[in-house]
Amino acid sequence: MKSWQNIQGLLFDDFHDIRKHLLLQKRKYFTQQQYKVRSNPVYLPCHRLHGTEEQNFFSRKKKGIVNPGITIESEIKDGALGRIRTPDPLVRSQILYPTELPAHRTGGVAEVAYFPCFSNEVKGIIAHFSRLAACFHLLLVLLLFIPEITLADGTFIKVGVLNNQSMPDSEVIRLWEPTADYLAMKLPGYDFEIIPLGYYEVEAAVGQGKVDFILTNPGIFVSLAARNWVVPLATMNNVIGDESYSQYGGVIFTRSDNDSIQTLADLRGKRVAAVNEASFGGFLTAWRELHALGIDPYNDLFQLTFTQSHRKVVSAVLESKALAGIVRTGTLEQLLREHQLEQQDIKIINPMQSPDFPLVHSTRLYPEWPFSKVQHTNTILADKVALALLRMPSDFPSRFTGGYAKWTLPRNYSEAHTLFKEIKLPPYAFADTFTLSDALKRYWYWPLIGLLTLLALLAMVSIARRRNTRLEAAKQKLEYQYELIVNSVTDGIYGVNTKGQCTFVNRAMQHMTGWQATDLLGKDLQPMLHHTRKNGTPASTKECPMYESFRDNQPHFSSDDIFWRKDGRCIDVEYSSTPIKDRTGKTIGGVVVFRDISERKEAREKLQQHELQLSHVARLSMLGEMASGIAHEINQPLTAIATNSKACIRMLESRHPRIEACADVMEKIAGQAERAGEVIRHIRRFVTKDTPEMKPISIQTLLDAVLDLLHNELQRHDIKLSLNISHPNIQVLAQEIQIEQVLINLVRNAIESLEHKPAHQRLMEISTARKAENKLEIRITDQGPGLSTAIKEQLFDPFVTTKQEGMGLGLSISQGIIEAHGDRIHVDTLQQGVSFYFSLPIDSAQQQSSTRNGNLYG
Amino acid sequence: MDKDATVFIIDDDKEVREAIELLMHSIGLRAKTYASAQDYLDHFNPDLPGCLILDVRMKGMSGLALQEHLNTLPLAPPVIIITGHGDVPMAVQAVQNGAANFIEKPFNEQVLLDSIHRALDVDAKQRGKALKKAEIQERLERLTRREHQVIEQVVKGERNKSIAKKLSITQSTVEAHRARAMEKLEAKSLSELMRIMISINPE
Structure with missing residues (x-):
């Protein structure tokens, strides 16, 4: 004891410092651990350690530490009594009442067991203080006490009490401690602790099991009981004046x-x-x-x-x-x-x-207020407590401090329940009387929010649907446009991949080729459409412009080709082939656009025909003009001659003919006759002057020019022409245009002779052969119907013709031309057909040069 | 046939026009030759009776052009077209233009001569008519203004009385004017007066 006396001065002085510090550090240093001392009570001459700050700071509201306001009542046995109430947080102490403590002294002096305990952190803090030695001393002492502290054989029973007057907790404890003491006294081995609780703390304390018993008003009780958290043990009887009321x-x-x-x-x-x-x-x-x-x-x-x-x-x-x-x-x-x-x-x-x-x-x-057991509390204990309360002697002092008269059996709290139900408070906030209108009144915003959300959703759905519709429409429009473009064009369009397999076709393509899309899609089109060339030779993919497009990635165009239809016929087409590239520029296929040009070709041929006819007409009209001019020139002297002779005759027949005058007229007539002769000579001279001289030209060039001109005609009449040129490079002396004219004449005659033959018999041959040293024979042979003897005899006479529209001048003119070239046109009538031939002189320079060459090497 | 009638020969070929001239002379017809259409126009005298022998193809103005030009004159001489290269369209045009004949060279001289005779006849008739018309015109011009008015009404078939009313003169004055006008126009009766008036103004 004496040693404690020594320490305590130090202790309390230090406490102030430590506490101040700890307050600054807030509460993190508080230990949850509690040491309890049952023996060796320490009686301390304490300072009054009262402070609102502590209380506020440790207000239970903040942290739910339900062990605040500790009243320390101390007594110095040999001296003055001091009563100290100290809710000191640092000193978690338990007030212990010796069992022998006389009840009547509670109002005055209490013996207090007081034991400060420190958490480890607190110890650490203490170590930093200047009076470390003293602290260590204290700790040492504390450690010495540990065995005594831990001897707790009883259990702390926490009794929560509603602080309905917002009194300081210490006051609540003061009021109810005697009751706790009473219970502790009646239930040996148990300690009862009063836990003051504010209105709002009761539920949490009960719910979390922080209290074992709860004394609260019927209102809170009802809300707890409704959840089966509490069971009433006793009802308090209040004292008003001298009466008690339950x-x-x-x-x-x-x-x-x-x-x-x-x-x-x-x-x-x-x-x-x-x-x-x-x-x-x-x-x-x-x-x-x-x-x-x-x-x-x-x-x-x-x-x-x-x-x-x-x-x-x-x-x-x-x-x-x-x-x-x-x-x-x-x-x-x-x-x-x-x-x-x-x-x-x-x-x-x-x-x-x-x-x-x-x-x-x-x-x-x-x-009145019920004293209830909390759910978790041991029933046996609860029974004991209930018994103790009910048996509380009427003179027990706790009643006075607690301000109540006695405890009775728990009353019926149904009326309190009814109250809650009526005013619809928890736990009856949603009692069965809760109607839709109540719900609406209370939660009107939920349906509103729901409704608004629904409306927003509807609006969004409608917007989305409208967008969808528009997208759909746009898509359909695009598809329609695509359809329209691809299928309404009259050009055939089809796509192929790089293997030549068809990927799409349009309507025009199907129409033109006679193939259905199903026939074409996925097939290699080359053997279907393009297997054979125009001249009958098989076409290969190598020279196909389409494949060419794949190879060089360039568009290709062909202006005159054929595609084969399903029915085996062919159509004349022009087409373009364009490579299709993907995004990386790699060719993934091609698109071919083609056009049926059969009609155009036909029209072109017709036009050519027409032009030929026109030129023929022009030639004729020119001839007519010339003939007319010549006629006028000759007619003039003829007119003069005829008129003069008639005049002369009349003069001679007159009664007095003047012979001299007649002689003059006769002279004139002779002059005019001479004039006519002069006109003829003049024309002949004119014609001769117009004839260009002969020039050396290769026979091949001549024939090429002629066949160029007649190419279309030969093709149109489906005539198979075979060329048999013995000396293609030989140079002949010829008036180019005239010889061409002759050749055209003869070839055209041959074409016309073959007109009525079946296609496979329409054969014609042009051949050349060197006949003599300086002659090259050109022969044109047809397999036509041949010539009758009568025709053959006057073949070269002018104005003799077998043709309806002919003038009968062709061969006669041709004959003249060839005669000018030193030969005649000969005719051989064959078993089938006719052969016309003539010779042209070979260029003497070439002749000489070849001779000279011969000399050189010979 | 008028003794003064002349055949105008227009051909750029001297030999041909001289031959035709010789032919004309051989049958006693007066003839004049011109080397071109312009030459003829330069010497043109509308009072000379006769007809034209016109070559179509000439240097300068062609025969057909000259024919068209002559058609614009009040008294066109008849035209005989001769050509060395007659074609149908040319002939049609010539005849449409009122050619008396269209003859191809070389021609039968008798055909030409017949044509010339016919043409000269036509010319003479035309000229006679024209002369008479001119005479009447001259007589009409002798009338005073009042006489002219009276005659106009008479020709319309008005009676003296109504004429007097219209012209606000007395009937006797009308009669006097009428008698004097008839005298001047050398019309012996009303029917003759009517014929004279219609011949100058057919409608």
Whole structure:
């Protein structure tokens, strides 16, 4: 003991410092561990370590440490008594009452076992302090005590008590500790600890099992009981004056000079003070009465103030801060007794009369506070506690401090349940009476939000649908356009991949080729469309422009080709082949656009024919013009001759003929005859002058020119021409145009002779052969019907013709031309057909040069 | 046939025109030759009766062009076309233009001579008519203005009385004018007066 005396001075001084520091560090250093000391109580001459700061700081509201306000009551046995209340957080202590502690001394001096305990962190902090040695000393001492501390053989039973007056916790503990002490006394081996709880803490404390028993108002009890969290063990009987009551209710009052409030209904729109929204007597009981009148205290009052204390409600009304107040029954009587209120100052609203309950009240009455066991609490213990409470002697001091008369068996709290159901508070907020309109009133925003969301969704759906429709329409339009373009063009279009397989065809293509799309798609088109060339030779893919496109990636064009139809006929086409490239520029196929040019070709041929005819007509008309000119030239002298002779005759027949005059006329006639002869000579001279001289030209060139001109005609008549040129490079002396004319004449005659032959018999041959040293024979042979002898005899006479539209001049002119070239046109009548031939002189220069060459090498 | 009638020969070929001239002389017809259409026009005298022998193809103005030009004159001489290269369209055009004949060279002289005779006849008739018309015109011009008005009404078939009313003169004055006008126009009766008036103004 003495050693403790020594330490303690130090201890408490240090405490101030340590505490200050720890306060700064907030509470992280507090240990949850508790050391309990049952023996060796320390009696300390303590400083009054009271401070609001601690209390505030350790307000249970903040952290739920349900072990605050510790009252240390100490006694120095040999000296003055001091009573210290210290909710010191650092010193987690347990107040221990020796069993022999006389109950009557609780109001005065208590023996206190006091033991400070430190967490490891606290120890660490302490180490930093200047008086380290002392601290270590202390710790050492503490360690020495450990074996004694841990001897706890009993259990701490926590009794939660509703602090309905917002008293300091220490006050609550002071009031209820005697009851706890009583229980501890009655139940050896158990320690009871009072845990003051605010209105809002009860539920959490019970729910989390932080208390084992709970003493609370019927309101909170109902909400706990509804969840089966608590079971009532006893109902408290309250003491008002000298009487005790097991029920209570609410009192609604106003100042007596207030005339505006006569009935409960008058409270509507008024300023009202109540204790707390969870206060049973001080609010909920009144709410039920107001609710019955259709008044919602939260909405229908002008103002609803919660003062947190019954007495404050009364003072608020007296000070006119509120027009009416709600307190629990007994409050007003208590104040009257204490002379803090005069009877005439106030007036009770809706005063009720109840048998066995003389106190003023404005509401129905409900059973008093129940003492309940929390769910987890041992039933046996609960039974013991209940028994102890019920058996509490009437003179036990705890009753006075707790302000109650006794404990009775638990009352029926159904009325309290009804209250909650009526005003629809949890746990009955959604009782069966909860109607749709209630739900709407309460949760009107949910349907609204739902509705708005639905509308938004609908709007979005409609927008999406409209977009979809538009997209669909656009897609259809594009497809339609594609269809329209590809299928409405008259050109055939088809696509192939690089293997030559068909990938698509258009309608025109099907129409033109006679193949259906199904025949073509996926097939290699080369052998179907393009297998044979125009001249009958098979076509290979090598020279096909389409394949060419794949090879060089360039478009290709062919202006004159054929495609084969399904029915075996062919159509003349021009086409372009364009490579299709993918995004990387690699050729993935080709598209071929072709056009049927059969009609165009036909038209072109017709046009050529027409031009030929026109030129023929032009030639004829020129001939006619010339003939006309020549005729005029000759007619003039003839006219003069004829006229003069007639005149002369008349002169001679006259009665006096003048012979000299007649002779003159005859002279004139002779002159005119000469003039006519001169005209003829003049024409002949003119013609001779117009004839160009002969030039050396290769026979091949001559024939090429002729065949060029007649190519179309030969083709049109489907005539197979075979060329048999012995000396293609030999040079003949010829007047080029004239010889061409002769050749054209002869070839055309041959063509016409073959016209009525079947196609396979339309054969013609042009051959050349060297006949003599200086002669090259050109022979044109046809397999036509041949010539009759009569025709053959006058073949070269002018104006003899077998043709309807012919003039019969061709061969006669030709004969003249060949005669000019030193030969004649000969005719051989064959068994089938006719052969015309003539010779041309070979260029003497060439002849000489070849001779000279011969000499050189010979 | 008028003794003064002349055959105008227009041909750019001297031999031909001289041969034709000789032929004309051989049958006693007066003839004049011109080397070109222009030459003829330069010496053109509308009072000379006769007809034209016109070659088509000539240097300068062609025969057909000259024919068309002559057609615009009040008294065109008849035209005989001769050509060395007669074709159908040319002949059609010539005849449409009122050619008396279209003859191809070399021609039978009798055909030409017949044509010439016919043409000269036509010319003489044309000229006679024209002369008479001119005479009447001359007589008409002798009438005073008043006499002219009266005659106009008479020709329309108006009676003296209504004529007097229209012209606001007395009937006797009308009669006097009428008698004097008839005298001047050398019309012995009303029917003769009517014939004279219609011959100059057929409508």
